[in-house]
Amino acid sequence: MTELTTVPKPTPTFPPVQTRAAATIAECRLLATMTEEPGRITRRYLTPPIAEVHKHLRTRMESLGMTVTVDVAGNLRGLWQPHPERLEKHLVIGSHIDTVPDAGAFDGVLGVVLALELVADAQVRTLPLAIEVIAFSEEEGVRFGVPFLGSRAVAGRFDHSLLELRDTDGVSLAQSIRDFGLNPGAIHEAQISEDAATFLEIHIEQGPVLDSERLPLAVVTAVAGQTRCEVTFTGQANHAGTTPMHLRRDALVAAAEWVVAVEKIATSPSQASASDQGLVATVGKLIIEPNAGNVVAGLVRATLDVRSAHDSARLEAVEQLLERAHIIATKRGLACEVRYKMDQPAVSMDEELTALLADSVEAAGFTARRMPSGAGHDAMVMATRVPTAMLFLRSPGGISHHPDEAVIEDDVAAALKAAGLFLQRMAAKLAIQSQSHQ
Amino acid sequence: MTELTTVPKPTPTFPPVQTRAAATIAECRLLATMTEEPGRITRRYLTPPIAEVHKHLRTRMESLGMTVTVDVAGNLRGLWQPHPERLEKHLVIGSHIDTVPDAGAFDGVLGVVLALELVADAQVRTLPLAIEVIAFSEEEGVRFGVPFLGSRAVAGRFDHSLLELRDTDGVSLAQSIRDFGLNPGAIHEAQISEDAATFLEIHIEQGPVLDSERLPLAVVTAVAGQTRCEVTFTGQANHAGTTPMHLRRDALVAAAEWVVAVEKIATSPSQASASDQGLVATVGKLIIEPNAGNVVAGLVRATLDVRSAHDSARLEAVEQLLERAHIIATKRGLACEVRYKMDQPAVSMDEELTALLADSVEAAGFTARRMPSGAGHDAMVMATRVPTAMLFLRSPGGISHHPDEAVIEDDVAAALKAAGLFLQRMAAKLAIQSQSHQ
Numbered sequence: 001m002t003e004l005t006t007v008p009k010p011t012p013t014f015p016p017v018q019t020r021a022a023a024t025i026a027e028c029r030l031l032a033t034m035t036e037e038p039g040r041i042t043r044r045y046l047t048p049p050i051a052e053v054h055k056h057l058r059t060r061m062e063s064l065g066m067t068v069t070v071d072v073a074g075n076l077r078g079l080w081q082p083h084p085e086r087l088e089k090h091l092v093i094g095s096h097i098d099t100v101p102d103a104g105a106f107d108g109v110l111g112v113v114l115a116l117e118l119v120a121d122a123q124v125r126t127l128p129l130a131i132e133v134i135a136f137s138e139e140e141g142v143r144f145g146v147p148f149l150g151s152r153a154v155a156g157r158f159d160h161s162l163l164e165l166r167d168t169d170g171v172s173l174a175q176s177i178r179d180f181g182l183n184p185g186a187i188h189e190a191q192i193s194e195d196a197a198t199f200l201e202i203h204i205e206q207g208p209v210l211d212s213e214r215l216p217l218a219v220v221t222a223v224a225g226q227t228r229c230e231v232t233f234t235g236q237a238n239h240a241g242t243t244p245m246h247l248r249r250d251a252l253v254a255a256a257e258w259v260v261a262v263e264k265i266a267t268s269p270s271q272a273s274a275s276d277q278g279l280v281a282t283v284g285k286l287i288i289e290p291n292a293g294n295v296v297a298g299l300v301r302a303t304l305d306v307r308s309a310h311d312s313a314r315l316e317a318v319e320q321l322l323e324r325a326h327i328i329a330t331k332r333g334l335a336c337e338v339r340y341k342m343d344q345p346a347v348s349m350d351e352e353l354t355a356l357l358a359d360s361v362e363a364a365g366f367t368a369r370r371m372p373s374g375a376g377h378d379a380m381v382m383a384t385r386v387p388t389a390m391l392f393l394r395s396p397g398g399i400s401h402h403p404d405e406a407v408i409e410d411d412v413a414a415a416l417k418a419a420g421l422f423l424q425r426m427a428a429k430l431a432i433q434s435q436s437h438q
Numbered sequence: 439m440t441e442l443t444t445v446p447k448p449t450p451t452f453p454p455v456q457t458r459a460a461a462t463i464a465e466c467r468l469l470a471t472m473t474e475e476p477g478r479i480t481r482r483y484l485t486p487p488i489a490e491v492h493k494h495l496r497t498r499m500e501s502l503g504m505t506v507t508v509d510v511a512g513n514l515r516g517l518w519q520p521h522p523e524r525l526e527k528h529l530v531i532g533s534h535i536d537t538v539p540d541a542g543a544f545d546g547v548l549g550v551v552l553a554l555e556l557v558a559d560a561q562v563r564t565l566p567l568a569i570e571v572i573a574f575s576e577e578e579g580v581r582f583g584v585p586f587l588g589s590r591a592v593a594g595r596f597d598h599s600l601l602e603l604r605d606t607d608g609v610s611l612a613q614s615i616r617d618f619g620l621n622p623g624a625i626h627e628a629q630i631s632e633d634a635a636t637f638l639e640i641h642i643e644q645g646p647v648l649d650s651e652r653l654p655l656a657v658v659t660a661v662a663g664q665t666r667c668e669v670t671f672t673g674q675a676n677h678a679g680t681t682p683m684h685l686r687r688d689a690l691v692a693a694a695e696w697v698v699a700v701e702k703i704a705t706s707p708s709q710a711s712a713s714d715q716g717l718v719a720t721v722g723k724l725i726i727e728p729n730a731g732n733v734v735a736g737l738v739r740a741t742l743d744v745r746s747a748h749d750s751a752r753l754e755a756v757e758q759l760l761e762r763a764h765i766i767a768t769k770r771g772l773a774c775e776v777r778y779k780m781d782q783p784a785v786s787m788d789e790e791l792t793a794l795l796a797d798s799v800e801a802a803g804f805t806a807r808r809m810p811s812g813a814g815h816d817a818m819v820m821a822t823r824v825p826t827a828m829l830f831l832r833s834p835g836g837i838s839h840h841p842d843e844a845v846i847e848d849d850v851a852a853a854l855k856a857a858g859l860f861l862q863r864m865a866a867k868l869a870i871q872s873q874s875h876q
Contacts (some may be wrong), residue, residue, distance in 0.1 A: 207680025224679060228731060238836060240720035240743045241662060241812030242645025245705045247836070252721060256697035263691045267683045282678035283690060285731045286724060293666060293723045293741030303731035305678045374679030398676060398685070 014124045020117055021413035027113045028407075031056065031097070032105035041103040041403065045138040045149065046074050046180045053097050057112065057135055064119050066133070071190040072182050073153030074137040080119045081130045089197040089430050091423070092386070093118060094134030096150060096378055100142055104405020108139060110393070111202040114415060121420045122427075129427040132196065136378050143167045143176075151378035153190035155385040160187070192385065197430060198353055199388040200422070201379040202415055204407060208398025209371060216411040217418060218369040219358045220390035223380040224280075224307040225346035227318045231258070231325050234335040237290060237298025252288055252297035254332050259283045261324045262304065266317065279308040279317060280374060309346050309372030346372070347380045350387035356429070357389045360422035366414050389422075391415060452562045458555055459851035465551045466845075469494065469535070470543035479541040479841065483576040483587065484512050484618045491535050495550065495573055502557050504571070509628040510620050511591030512575040518557045519568045527635040527868050529861070530824070531556060532572030534588060534816055538580055542843020546577060548831070549640040552853060559858045560865075567865040570634065574816050581605045581614075589816035591628035593823040598625070630823065635868065636791055637826040638860070639817040640853055642845060646836025647809060654849040655856060656807040657796045658828035661818040662718075662745040663784035665756045669696070669763050672773040675728060675736030690726055690735035692770050697721045699762045700742065704755065717746040718812055719755060747784050747810030784810075785818045788825035794867075795827045798860035804852050827860075829853060 015023070034049040034056070036042045043049045054076045061068045061078035068078045076097070079090070095111025115133040122129050134154060141147030144165040152158040163174040163184050177184040205211075210218055235249035266281035287301040304321060308314035322338050329336030358368035371392070373380075379390040393415050396406045453461070472487040472494070474480045481487045492514045499506045499516035506516045514535070517528070533549025553571040560567050572592060579585030582603040590596040601612040601622050615622040643649075648656055673687035704719035725739040742759060746752035760776055767774030796806035809830070811818075817828040831853050834844045 205680065206677055207682075208676070208685045209680075209682060212685055226679070238646070239644055239813060239838065240718065240722055241664070241745050241814075242643065242647075242838075243718065243812070243836060244645075244647060245701070245718055247646045247650055250701070250720075252724070253697055253701045256694035256721075259691055259694035260698060263683070263688070280678065280681065280683055282688075282732070282734055283694075284678055284733045284735055285729045286690070286726060288724060291723045293743055294720070295722045296720055297722055305731055307679050374681070375677060376679075398681065400677065400680075 017413045017416050018409070020416055021409045024110070024113050024117055024412050024416070025407060025409060028105045028109050031109050031113070037101075040101070041099055041105060042101045043097070043099045043103075044143040045098050046143070046176045050074070050097065050137050051180070053135070057116070060116055061133065064116065064123065066119065070182070071153065072177070072184070072186045073150055073158070073190040074177065074180055074182060075150045075154060075190065076135040076137070078133045079130070080123070080133075082126070082128055087195060088130050088434070089195055090130030090132050091426055092132045092134060092192065092196045092199045092382075093202075094136060094199070094378070095201050095203055096136040096139030098138050098140050098142070100140050100401050102403060104400060104402055106204050106405055106407050107206065107400055108203070110204060110407060110412075114202045114412070114419065117416060118419055118423055121416070122423050125424065127423060127427040128431060129423060139378055144173050147376060148378060148381045149173070151381040153187055154192050155381050156188070156191040157381060157384060158187055158190070163187070196386050198350070198426065199379065199382040199386050200357075200391070200419070201377060201382070201388070202391045202393070202419060203377055204400060204405070205392040205395045205398075206375055206400035207395060210369065210392065210394035211396055211398055213369065215367050215369050216394050216408070216414040217361050217366050218371045218392040219354055219361060220349055220373050220379070220392055221354060221370050222309040222346050222348040223373045223376060224309050225311045225314050226342060226344045227304070227306045227314060227340070228342040229304050229318075229322070230339045230341060231302045231304055231322070232337045232339075233258070233300045233302070233325075233329055234337070235298055235332070236296070238296040240294045240296055243296055248296050249333050250296045251300040251334060254328050254334050255286060255300035255302050257328050258325050259302065261328070262321055265320055265324065279306070279310075279313050281306045281317060281321060307374050311345050314346070347383050349379070349383060349389050353387045353389040356425050357391060357418075357422050360425060361391075361418040363421050364414065364417040366418065391419060455851045455854050456847070458854060459847045462548070462551050462555055462850050462854075463845060463847060466543045466547050469547050469551070475539075478539070479537055479543060480539045481535070481537045481541075482581040483536050484581070484614045488512070488535065488575055489618070491573070495554070498554055499571070502554065502561065504557065508620070509591065510615070510622065510624045511588055511596070511628040512615065512618055512620060513588045513592060513628065514573040514575070516571045517568070518560070518571075520564070520566055525633060526568050526872070527633055528568030528570050529864055530570045530572060530630065530634045530637045530820070531640070532574060532637070532816065533639050533641055534574040534577030536576050536578050536580070538578050538839050540841060542838060542840055544642050544843055544845050545644065545838055546641070548642060548845060548850075552640045552850070552857065555854060556857055556861060559854070560861050563862065565861060565865040566869060567861060577816055582611050585814060586816060586819045587611070589819040591625055592630050593819050594626070594629040595819060595822060596625055596628070601625070634824050636788070636864070637817065637820040637824050638795075638829070638857070639815060639820070639826070640829045640831070640857060641815055642838060642843070643830040643833045643836075644813055644838035645833060648807065648830065648832035649834055649836055651807065653805050653807050654832050654846070654852040655799050655804050656809045656830040657792055657799060658787055658811050658817070658830055659792065659808050660747040660784050660786040661811045661814060662747050663749045663752050664780060664782045665742075665744045665752060665778070666780040667742050667756075667760070668777045668779060669740045669742055669760070670775045671696075671738045671740070671763075671767055672775070673736055673770070674734070676734040678732045678734055681734055686734050687771050688734050689738040689772060692766050692772050693724060693738035693740050695766050696740065696763050699766070700759055703758055703762065717744070717748075717751050717755060719744045719759060745812050749783050752784075785821050787817070787821060787827050791825045791827040794863050795829060795856075795860050798863060799829075799856040801859050802852065802855040804856065829857060
């Protein structure tokens with residue numbers, strides 16, 4: 001007969017990663033209830049639900065022992081310092097908490113909630129690592145028509161003229177900052193400290209690549225550069241019944257021929273290598289005049305959106321596409337006019353940091369798929385200030401900016417594992433750097 | 439030295455044809471000032487400017503000794519009878535006096551003013567010919583969305599359910615007829631008399647064919663049949679930055695590929711003979727969703743308008759075009775849906791009467807270009823009731839339904855000459871028929 005012995009009391013254990021992944025998703029779903037429009041997720045810059053999210057996240061940050069502030073651009077920032085008595089290099093992790101109208105529950109917010117999970121993780125592992133978590137309050141550009149206002153301020157890329165922007169109600173950006181209880185004149189104070197060593201953003205892919213390849217994670221190599229222009233074909237509007245085919249100067253057929261050519265050129269063998277680097281060319285919008293079933297179209301304005309992680313590939317494609325537009329127009333006796341709307345170079349992620357992130361993904365047991373991001377992110381702005389890396393999570397069905405936007409729990413767990421290992425590696429690296437400087 | 443003799447007094451002479459052509463154009467310009475919208479020519483069915491035109495034309499008809507009435511459909515009708523004491527077969531000549539919004543000064547009205555010139559001409563030549571001139575008050579279908587209301591009533595093709603149509607102000611067709619002082623219940627009384635032997639319409643071409651061939655006149659062989667349908671391509675809306683080319687189901691590229699194919703099929707060698715008969719195929723309108731520069735289009739609704747004087751050519755072309763739409767959609771993993779909106783057979787002009795008109799054009803010294811009309815006209819409706827012929831005048835630049843719509847004075851003179859000869863031939867023919875019946 002064995003004697004009853006004292007069973008050791010269970011110490012409060014850190015939950016397993018799968019449980020934390022489920023909690024992360026639940027937290028995102030909870031934050032999604034903080035919205036301007038009941039029944040839809042809409043949370044624009046400096047609106048009341050942004051303050052509500054701040055309040056909720058502040059409680060969480062404080063429970064983690066972080067020092068919490070709202071900077072003058074309205075970004076919520078929490079700093080975890082294992083050794084608050086001494087100044088030291090720290091990691092910055094973050095993403096945005098604003099949304100597009102009728103959004104999903106994960107675009108941006110997921111990266112903020114995961115950042116706090118990583119702080120908790122670092123604390124449990126007693127990593128000698130200071131971490132600043134930033135919840136950028138503006139990324140989508142919905143309220144004032146200009147995106148990345150939060151990260152622009154943090155990266156020191158905020159042009160003061162932006163304060164004059166007005167929302168659809170006529171409220172200026174400066175006024176909206178004042179209304180939020182902040183001082184727009186001190187916007188430079190939002191700039192990140194010199195102690196910020198690196199920036200990491202975790203975000204959903206918002207595209208179908210990982211889903212189509214059945215992979216949970218990707219390491220972002222660059223944010224694609226982008227050219228946007230408007231191509232106008234001007235022919236002659238004519239009666240669809242009385243104008244023989246050979247006497248037409250049909251702007252819609254010309255535009256259509258070009259739309260087909262855009263797809264063909266963007267997918268041609270000569271663009272094959274560029275395609276691996278994510279060259280995409282899109283005509284998404286046509287304005288047709290008069291756009292009537294019984295009138296041959298006289299004028300068509302077509303948008304062109306070309307993106308690539310490689311600026312040379314993008315610029316070559318744009319040149320070729322616009323040349324083709326002119327050739328088609330000339331052949332058909334039409335006029336063709338091009339107006340440039342945007343020409344933004346690609347932004348590469350930091351090579352060393354990206355390699356470290358890829359290494360962490362593989363160490364966690366996953367494929368380190370490298371891919372460019374076709375959409376803009378805060379990481380693109382932060383990369384102009386500090387070495388930056390970015391981790392993508394699979395978007396099921398490639399769906400984003402839509403209520404059906406989702407994440408898979410296993411993928412969130414994978415991101416937690418990989419990013420946790422990344423933090424360990426960063427801690428080791430910063431410790432070595434710190435020693436070598438002492 | 440010669441004696442001064444009495445110079446014969448000049449008798450009031452009939453002006454030369456060129457003067458009458460100039461007067462015809464001036465008369466059309468005057469009628470163009472009678473409009474619903476100052477500064478623009480807009481004259482819809484049974485609006486006050488229609489009554490103003492009636493008043494003006496009534497005076498002219500009465501000065502020609504015609505018996506003038508407004509029928510229950512609101513058409514102004516003047517009857518010239520050289521021998522009012524006896525019933526006899528008569529010619530009907532006419533066109534419409536309503537206009538599209540912001541119209542030109544000649545579409546329709548020219549044919550009415552010329553008809554009155556022809557009555558004057560017949561009187562001067564003392565042709566033994568009774569002539570009824572009809573100014574149809576509705577042809578364009580602007581006010582009630584259904585065209586040819588005037589000629590439908592005259593031809594006995596007016597369906598009583600049409601009286602329930604409502605304009606954009608909610609006024610029913612029946613009410614608008616009552617408001618004009620007429621009795622909609624008696625619409626059958628507008629039917630043309632059994633004595634009407636033939637119908638002639640003179641109209642501007644409203645297309646570029648005669649202008650491109652430098653010809654003043656054409657004899658219409660048929661009014662083209664017409665198929666209208668809507669083809670919907672449904673793919674998947676996606677982010678233009680994050681969706682690689684090979685993972686797209688772009689509804690706009692599919693529609694564009696089809697628009698190009700529509701032009702190609704309509705101008706292919708296999709359609710060459712049909713093309714001589716005026717086969718035209720037009721995609722004039724696209725509804726694109728979401729129609730945003732940075733979103734791959736998810737859905738496109740395209741109109742298709744196919745016309746030909748030969749029904750078999752039209753139906754074959756439509757079949758081929760819709761088959762192509764399905765092939766393109768299937769190849770791209772899209773859905774394709776077709777909805778038929780209209781399927782109207784071609785209407786041939788009377789062969790004998792058309793030959794007589796062509797003969798008159800040539801006798802007047804001009805080329806008798808034969809061509810189908812791609813647009814609908816009152817002649818199309820009248821042809822279902824009486825032998826009908828139609829004469830086209832060149833439209834400079836092919837421009838119509840536009841304030842720049844014009845006619846050339848020499849062409850109007852040519853039409854007067856040719857139609858005058860046509861009346862002489864008709865008078866001779868009717869006299870022979872009349873004798874043979876006596």
